[in-house]
Structure formats: structure tokens, C-alpha cells
Amino acid sequence: MRIREAYIRFLASSLATYSTTAESLAVFRVLFSLHVLLFGIIPDISFVADLPDSFFTPPFGFAYLLPGFPSPLLCMLLHVATVMAAVAMLVGYRTRLSSLAFSLLCLFSYAIAYSLGKINHNTMYLLLPLVFAFTDWGACYSVDAARRGASHHPSSETLNSVRSAAALFCYAFAIGWMFFTAGIQKAVAGWCDFSSQATLGWFIQYQAGEQAHQLLSPWLSTIRSSVFWELADWFTVGFEILFCCAAFRRQWMLLAFCCAILFHNMVLHTLNIDSSGFMICYLAFARWDGTMAQRWVERLAQIVNHRWLTLSFSVVLVGIVTTVGIMGTSIIDLVTFTAGSSKPSLLRSAIIEAVALLLALRFLIRTYVPAILRR
Amino acid sequence: MLLFVAAFFFTFLVAEPYPSLTMPGFARVYHVQDSVFSFEEPTVLVQWNSGSTSRLDQHDLLSTVRLTGATAVMKNIFSSNHYRRTSVDTSSTSAIQQLKRLRLSAQEWLMADRTRRVRYSEPSTAAWLATRILTLYPDSIKAGRIPVSASVLWHQREFVRRNNGIHMVSERQTDSVRIMLTTRGSRP
Numbered sequence: 001m002r003i004r005e006a007y008i009r010f011l012a013s014s015l016a017t018y019s020t021t022a023e024s025l026a027v028f029r030v031l032f033s034l035h036v037l038l039f040g041i042i043p044d045i046s047f048v049a050d051l052p053d054s055f056f057t058p059p060f061g062f063a064y065l066l067p068g069f070p071s072p073l074l075c076m077l078l079h080v081a082t083v084m085a086a087v088a089m090l091v092g093y094r095t096r097l098s099s100l101a102f103s104l105l106c107l108f109s110y111a112i113a114y115s116l117g118k119i120n121h122n123t124m125y126l127l128l129p130l131v132f133a134f135t136d137w138g139a140c141y142s143v144d145a146a147r148r149g150a151s152h153h154p155s156s157e158t159l160n161s162v163r164s165a166a167a168l169f170c171y172a173f174a175i176g177w178m179f180f181t182a183g184i185q186k187a188v189a190g191w192c193d194f195s196s197q198a199t200l201g202w203f204i205q206y207q208a209g210e211q212a213h214q215l216l217s218p219w220l221s222t223i224r225s226s227v228f229w230e231l232a233d234w235f236t237v238g239f240e241i242l243f244c245c246a247a248f249r250r251q252w253m254l255l256a257f258c259c260a261i262l263f264h265n266m267v268l269h270t271l272n273i274d275s276s277g278f279m280i281c282y283l284a285f286a287r288w289d290g291t292m293a294q295r296w297v298e299r300l301a302q303i304v305n306h307r308w309l310t311l312s313f314s315v316v317l318v319g320i321v322t323t324v325g326i327m328g329t330s331i332i333d334l335v336t337f338t339a340g341s342s343k344p345s346l347l348r349s350a351i352i353e354a355v356a357l358l359l360a361l362r363f364l365i366r367t368y369v370p371a372i373l374r375r
Numbered sequence: 376m377l378l379f380v381a382a383f384f385f386t387f388l389v390a391e392p393y394p395s396l397t398m399p400g401f402a403r404v405y406h407v408q409d410s411v412f413s414f415e416e417p418t419v420l421v422q423w424n425s426g427s428t429s430r431l432d433q434h435d436l437l438s439t440v441r442l443t444g445a446t447a448v449m450k451n452i453f454s455s456n457h458y459r460r461t462s463v464d465t466s467s468t469s470a471i472q473q474l475k476r477l478r479l480s481a482q483e484w485l486m487a488d489r490t491r492r493v494r495y496s497e498p499s500t501a502a503w504l505a506t507r508i509l510t511l512y513p514d515s516i517k518a519g520r521i522p523v524s525a526s527v528l529w530h531q532r533e534f535v536r537r538n539n540g541i542h543m544v545s546e547r548q549t550d551s552v553r554i555m556l557t558t559r560g561s562r563p
Contacts, residue, residue: 123397124398190404
């Protein structure tokens with residue numbers, strides 16, 4: 001009985017660390033939705049319609065239920081429906097339903113795309129709206145709030161801060177678990193064995209096989225120190241395994257995110273694998289109240305008070321994002337003239353991840369240096 | 376939490392579902408004393424009716440395929456023993472090796488039709504490949520060249536790290552498949 005009580009008390013104290021405001025969550029909803037729409041996250045899977053069904057090797061899950069690749073019309077409908085769900089999530093129209101629809105439609109589309117035999121691990125990103133649908137992220141700066149007559153300020157009865165905190169905790173734990181699954185495989189494979197050089201081995205494989213010669217990769221290949229590469233192995237395994245435990249306190253989780261950002265930077269510059277999309281997932285745990293982002297969102301959210309203006313804006317946005325998606329590119333690629341080229345897009349990711357690293361360093365210095373100095 | 380654990384075991388003992396709460400393991404390690412790094416790559420060769428041969432890059436062949444990796448798709452479709460090859464990965468440590476063997480047995484038991492299906496020899500694969508080759512060599516028909524067959528050769532390539540970069544030291548063929556092609560209006 002005492003163990004059960006202690007466990008409940010521990011869990012309650014963990015949840016308390018994730019308490020946040022509806023305004024903060026709503027600001028994040030707008031930022032996340034903009035990221036989805038601008039960075040071309042919504043998959044256009046029409047290319048599968050040209051492939052023979054002999055290529056269809058679905059992984060266990062949604063796609064396993066299908067007899068073969070869907071028709072071009074169904075692929076198109078899936079794309080348009082996902083864009084509509086993302087735009088609805090942005091303006092906060094039936095936010096819970098649109099968030100759930102966005103996640104499920106995206107996961108379904110990717111499941112079909114991954115029926116060719118290779119799975120890319122983007123679940124952390126796509127799972128976010130599925131979990132955040134149960135938070136208060138649609139309670140303000142949204143059409144839902146305007147329809148309730150609550151303007152941008154949520155009424156107390158529409159809020160459930162405990163549920164929001166629980167959802168944030170669940171999402172944090174899911175991220176931690178995902179990293180744990182990677183860390184435990186590495187540990188079993190012998191990454192921490194002094195006779196092995198795992199990071200270096202993968203780096204050489206990607207340089208020779210995948211032609212990963214961009215960013216700092218040529219410079220990193222000149223590092224001969226086995227201590228450096230062994231440290232990289234140990235750091236990766238250590239932080240990935242401990243990530244799971246970090247979920248029990250928000251402050252620990254922020255520390256784990258700092259390690260993750262360093263890891264993503266390392267992966268980008270060695271293997272040229274872009275993980276910049278994960279940065280927005282980590283921002284879900286930031287407090288957005290009183291920030292410049294909140295002031296911008298507050299101003300932009302005035303649109304939701306005008307029904308026809310919101311509808312026109314949404315229709316135009318759906319049209320633009322769908323067209324750009326069918327062209328096989330993203331709005332950010334078009335704006336930065338980087339469509340169809342991997343080099344500038346990797347450079348953009350490097351800038352995003354470097355900014356994230358600087359923010360992580362700023363957080364670490366502001367949080368831990370004064371505490372250390374006090375001691 | 377129990378669901379997480381169950382899904383984790385399913386992923387590593389049978390096959391990775393999608394979606395799943397897992398991240399890539401990058402479980403392979405290289406031993407320092409070997410100082411040699413090896414991995415497999417495909418080479419696609421197109422044989423023409425004129426008797427000539429063209430080498431086709433796998434990324435060009437699969438350039439219409441998005442959101443996924445070319446080598447993995449090549450392995451899945453254009454190899455004779457994909458599952459078996461991964462199970463006898465000599466670069467892996469013994470624990471991973473055993474896990475892979477266990478996984479292979481589970482796959483053969485649970486998904487017998489999938490593991491035994493030879494995808495490259497199916498007529499729809501050959502038809503797609505012929506169309507794709509003609510798209511990539513648009514002037515071939517005018518020149519009277521018709522693709523007769525395509526071969527996908529898998530090579531284990533070994534690289535060594537020396538002062539001024541990474542150098543390939545050996546190449547060994549590990550697998551090959553040949554696909555007989557039929558193009559519209561012609562017979563090979």
C-alpha cells in the first residue's frame with residue numbers, strides 16, 4: 001500500500017512539473033501547424049500509384065490491411081484531406097478532431113510510402129498532434145474559442161490543466177522511450193566496447209556509400225583521435241538510455257533535450273541525416289507566455305473573429321500547400337529557392353540545428369551556472 | 376507502458392510495425408583492429424539487344440520514389456535472399472547475430488508468403504523496369520536499342536581509412552539477380 005501511495009505521489013509530482021497554460025499551448029499549436037504547412041511535412045504519396053504491386057511490402061500496421069498501392073485519386077484525396085486537417089489545426093477549427101485527423105492521415109500516408117521496405121522514423125513528429133489533441137491547445141487563439149464567445153481568453157470550464165499536463169508527460173515519456181529503444185540496441189551491439197568504433201564506422205559507411213560529404217563532414221573525417229570517436233559512442237548510448245528516466249521531471253527533460261540537440265547536430269554533420277524537424281517537437285515543452293511569439297500569435301489570431309475572412313484564408317492556404325506538395329516541394333524550399341536540391345536544404349537544417357544548440361547552451365548556462373556559483 | 380514494452384519486443388523479434396515508438400538502432404559496430412569497414416551496394420546493369428551494356432545508378436532508377444531510401448528498396452525488391460543476407464551479417468556482434476536469426480525464424484513462420492516471395496521475377500516488376508529504363512534512355516528506341524534484360528549485382532565493398540581519406544580495398548559479389556524484360560511492341 002505504501003509503495004502504491006509513493007508511486008502515485010511520485011507520478012503526481014511528475015505531472016505537476018508539466019503544468020502549463022492554455023495560452024502557451026495555443027501559441028505552440030500555431031507554431032507547430034505553421035511548421036507542418038511551410039516545411040512540407042504532409043506527404044504526397046501519388047508516386048506509389050506508378051509502382052507495381054510486386055513492390056508492395058507493407059509493415060505491420062495501417063498499410064497491412066490494404067491489398068496493394070492505392071489509386072492516384074485516393075492518394076490525391078488523402079493529401080488534400082491532410083492539408084485541410086493541418087489548416088484546421090492552425091486556425092483552431094474543431095481543434096481536437098482536426099489534430100487527430102492530421103496525425104492519423106499522415107501516419108496512414110507514410111505507412112503506404114514505407115511499404116517499399118524502408119521505414120523512416122518520424123513518429124515523434126506525427127504523434128505530437130495525436131497526444132496534444134487532448135490538451136488545451138485549441139482553447140484560445142482559435143475558431144473554437146471565438147465560437148464559444150470566449151474571444152482569445154479561455155473560460156475556466158473549457159480548460160483541463162491536469163489533462164494537459166498528463167498529455168505533455170505522456171508525450172515526454174514517449175520521446176524518452178523512443179530514444180531508449182535506440183540506446184538499448186546500441187548497448188547490446190557493443191557500442192560501449194573499447195574494441196569497437198561504432199560512430200566512426202557509420203560515418204565512414206555514409207561517406208563512402210551515401211556520399212555524405214556535406215557540412216562539417218570533410219573536416220570531421222580528419223579527426224584521428226580514437227578517444228573522440230569512443231566518447232561519441234558513449235555519449236550517444238548514455239543519453240539515449242537515460243532519456244526515458246528524464247521524462248519524470250520537466251527540468252530533467254529539458255536537460256535531455258539539450259543532449260538530444262547536440263546528438264542531432266552530430267548526426268547531421270557526420271551522416272548528413274536531417275533531424276531538424278524534431279526541434280519543433282522539443283519546443284512543445286517551452287513556456288510561451290509573455291514571449292514575442294505570443295504577441296504575434298495574438299495579433300494574427302484576430303482573424304478568427306471574422307468567419308468569412310478565416311474561411312477565405314483557409315481555402316487559399318489549402319490550395320497553396322496542396323499545389324506546392326503535388327509539385328514535390330515545400331513552401332520554404334520555394335521561398336528560399338532550394339527546391340529539388342539537397343545541399344541548400346541541409347544547410348538550412350544546419351542553421352536550424354545550430355540555433356537550437358545555441359538556445360540549449362543559453363538554457364544550460366542560465367539554469368545551472370548560477371546554481372554552481374552559489375555552491 | 377506494457378504496450379510500449381510489447382511493441383518493443385515485437386519490433387526486434389518479428390518485424391518493425393509502422394507506426395511504432397522506436398528509433399533506428401544503428402546496431403552494427405566496427406572493430407578497431409580490423410580497420411576495414413565493409414557494406415553492400417547494388418550495381419544495376421542494363422543489357423541491350425545490340426549486345427552493349429549500360430550501368431544505371433540505383434538513385435536514378437528509383438528517382439520517382441520519394442520519402443524512402445533507394446538502397447533499402449533495391450534490397451527489398453531486387454535481391455534473391457534479402458532476409459537471409461541480413462541474418463548472416465558477419466559485422467554484427469554475436470548478440471545481434473542471434474537476435475537477427477531469431478527474427479528471421481519468426482518472420483518465416485509468421486509471414487511465409489512474404490519472405491518466400493521473389494519480387495524481382497514477377498512480370499509487373501519486369502514491365503515497370505522496362506518502362507523505367509526507356510524513360511531514362513529516351514533516345515534508345517530511335518536508335519533501335521531495346522533493353523533485353525537487367526541485372527542487379529550486390530557487392531560487399533571493403534573500405535580502409537588512410538591519411539588522405541577513405542579508400543576501397545576490395546569488392547566481392549555477394550548476390551545477383553537477372554530480370555528478363557519485355558517492352559511494348561517488342562520481344563527480347
